[in-house]
């Protein structure tokens with residue numbers, strides 16, 4: 077047995093030599109004198125990569141690029157891909173490694189065979205980026221520098237990459253709506269601007285995907301639409317969210333009828349509104365149309381969207397957009413429909429269509445009617461619902477009685493697959509306890525005159541609980557049942573009495589944020605049981621000593637106990653919080669060191 081094994085091994089070893097020699101042959105056009113036989117990698121490529129590695133700081137990184145070793149085949153290194161015939165590097169993908177470097181090392185620009193370069197989610201910002209030599213990448217088809225700490229004008233050399241198919245210089249739209257960044261807040265964001273969008277796109281005529289979200293285009297004027305239409309005719313994805321765009325959504329854009337994804341949300345803050353760009357309704361392959369907060373006004377045409385594949389339609393926060401709710405030629409493709417804070421007529425035609433795939437429905441800040449909701453029937457796939465309880469006179473509910481909004485909640489309650497629910501201005505007592513599948517519950521201005529029902533403790537699958545304003549009376553101890561909770565966010569609520577000690581039972585909490593929410597008395601000592609807590613931020617009328625138990629929360633990275641009434645000395649146990657990157661105990665009556 078053993079000898080057969082040896083023979084096999086020898087054979088394999090010889091086979092390997094044979095194979096690698098033939099690869100090396102191809103790799104260097106016949107000159108093997110200085111090439112270790114088994115390498116595909118071209119030596120000057122390895123040299124450039126090693127130089128690049130040397131320029132990185134690894135202090136916050138998720139990798140040490142330990143496979144990048146001189147003397148090994150660079151084509152096998154982490155994130156590297158080569159052309160099999162030349163041994164030149166064609167792919168460099170270091171996405172989300174959290175590497176940092178002050179500007180890009182010139183060695184990068186000697187990898188002139190690159191076709192795909194992805195340095196997103198690293199910190200490569202720095203002064204020399206503007207003069208970086210991207211124009212040397214004449215074969216580049218994919219460039220991703222999103223969230224990589226770039227700032228200043230977009231490097232002009234990028235606009236010379238005529239073969240680009242996909243360009244991503246975006247910053248993620250971090251959801252600030254809950255105001256809480258905490259320790260997980262991502263800090264490598266681009267801070268780019270471009271004052272001549274027209275020049276920038278003039279030679280990018282092959283682009284299929286353009287992502288410039290959060291790039292400041294405010295000095296580029298109103299011609300962005302005509303420039304795109306003129307130069308980038310094959311565009312399929314256009315993502316310009318939060319770019320400070322101004323002017324009309326120009327009719328010339330109707331030429332870009334291959335568009336599949338259009339994201340223009342959070343733009344056009346000038347006082348004058350603009351009509352809904354009707355020609356988007358005719359794009360046959362449209363799957364995503366994101367136009368929330370774009371200051372649209374006037375009536376939405378009543379004819380249907382032509383695309384049979386529309387998945388996402390978001391028209392929310394266009395307060396002056398009126399007409400009937402949108403119409404679809406194929407409602408069953410729709411997965412997300414957000415109409416929050418619009419001025420549509422919430423009457424039937426559309427809802428009677430067949431929303432068999434709808435997962436997310438946003439109707440908050442609208443005066444919907446119960447008839448309208450009922451017309452949807454049961455939405456088998458619904459996972460996320462945001463809804464305002466100020467019904468359009470249809471339901472006779474008395475704010476002071478704390479009635480259960482029976483019809484609404486029984487309609488909601490049919491959707492057993494709901495995992496996320498946002499309620500606005502709802503005054504309820506028990507009904508919420510039936511929604512046991514919920515993982516996220518957000519309540520704005522709910523139960524202004526009522527207490528929090530203890531049936532909230534039934535929602536044992538909750539991971540995120542957000543309470544903004546509303547509620548009175550003590551917080552029920554049933555809150556302690558929510559043992560899967562990861563994030564607890566309470567702001568501006570009107571609770572009374574102390575924070576319940578039961579909060580100490582939420583042992584899976586990662587983030588706790590309680591701002592000015594009526595609580596008084598001292599902080600309960602069981603808070604020291606929340607040993608998974610990474611961020612705690614509390615302000616308001618909490619008094620007494622900061623419990624010594626706080627020193628047990630040794631995963632805390634963010635501790636802000638600001639503007640409370642804490643007194644006495646800072647507990648010495650705080651020295652045990654060795655992970656802290658943020659400690660703020662200001663505006664208290666503390667003494668000691």
Ligand SMILES: *[C@@H]1O[C@H](CO)[C@@H](O)[C@H](O)[C@H]1NC(C)=O
Pocket residue numbers: 105106107109110
């Ligand atoms: C082979 O390598 C030698 C030494 O580096 C070099 O002088 C020669 O030009 C190379 N020949 C080819 C065909 O690349």
Ligand SMILES: *[C@@H]1O[C@H](CO)[C@@H](O)[C@H](O)[C@H]1NC(C)=O
Pocket residue numbers: 123126127146147
């Ligand atoms: C790689 O190793 C070779 C020989 O061991 C050496 O000459 C060369 O300088 C090294 N390159 C780098 C970038 O360290």
Ligand SMILES: *[C@@H]1O[C@H](CO)[C@@H](O)[C@H](O)[C@H]1NC(C)=O
Pocket residue numbers: 171172196197220221222242243244285287
């Ligand atoms: C760019 O990278 C980010 C982060 O890694 C990723 O989410 C995004 O989809 C990439 N963009 C493109 C166009 O692939």
Ligand SMILES: *[C@@H]1O[C@H](CO)[C@@H](O)[C@H](O)[C@H]1NC(C)=O
Pocket residue numbers: 235236275276278279
């Ligand atoms: C676009 O390409 C043309 C022809 O190669 C060139 O003359 C022009 O300067 C380029 N424009 C930009 C902005 O790079």
Ligand SMILES: *[C@@H]1O[C@H](CO)[C@@H](O)[C@H](O)[C@H]1NC(C)=O
Pocket residue numbers: 333334335360361
């Ligand atoms: C829409 O998609 C189909 C199938 O991918 C394609 O053949 C057609 O050309 C596209 N239409 C437009 C206008 O891009």
Ligand SMILES: *[C@@H]1O[C@H](CO)[C@@H](O)[C@H](O)[C@H]1NC(C)=O
Pocket residue numbers: 349371395396
């Ligand atoms: C809506 O239109 C009214 C009347 O034209 C105007 O006063 C108001 O500012 C507009 N609101 C928004 C958010 O555009």
Ligand SMILES: *[C@@H]1O[C@H](CO)[C@@H](O)[C@H](O)[C@H]1NC(C)=O
Pocket residue numbers: 408429430432
């Ligand atoms: C809804 O769609 C399903 C399949 O997607 C279909 O069987 C049904 O007839 C449709 N109902 C209506 C009212 O269009």
Ligand SMILES: *[C@@H]1O[C@H](CO)[C@@H](O)[C@H](O)[C@H]1NC(C)=O
Pocket residue numbers: 455456457490491492493
């Ligand atoms: C929940 O989802 C499953 C699969 O998506 C579906 O079969 C079921 O009918 C849904 N349940 C409800 C109550 O909508």
Ligand SMILES: *[C@@H]1O[C@H](CO)[C@@H](O)[C@H](O)[C@H]1NC(C)=O
Pocket residue numbers: 482485486489507510
């Ligand atoms: C909650 O569930 C119970 C039993 O499952 C049911 O009797 C009750 O009507 C439900 N309440 C609402 C408001 O749906």
Ligand SMILES: *[C@@H]1O[C@H](CO)[C@@H](O)[C@H](O)[C@H]1NC(C)=O
Pocket residue numbers: 509510530531532533534554
């Ligand atoms: C919800 O909680 C209440 C009180 O905590 C309890 O009486 C009730 O049975 C629970 N309802 C469900 C549907 O679990």
Ligand SMILES: *[C@@H]1O[C@H](CO)[C@@H](O)[C@H](O)[C@H]1NC(C)=O
Pocket residue numbers: 580601602603604605625
């Ligand atoms: C929680 O904390 C209290 C007081 O600090 C302690 O008595 C109790 O044993 C703790 N409970 C658990 C489950 O750790």
Ligand SMILES: *[C@@H]1O[C@H](CO)[C@@H](O)[C@H](O)[C@H]1NC(C)=O
Pocket residue numbers: 627648649650651652
């Ligand atoms: C810090 O933690 C250690 C070990 O858990 C404990 O012995 C020590 O008393 C703590 N220090 C303070 C000041 O609480």
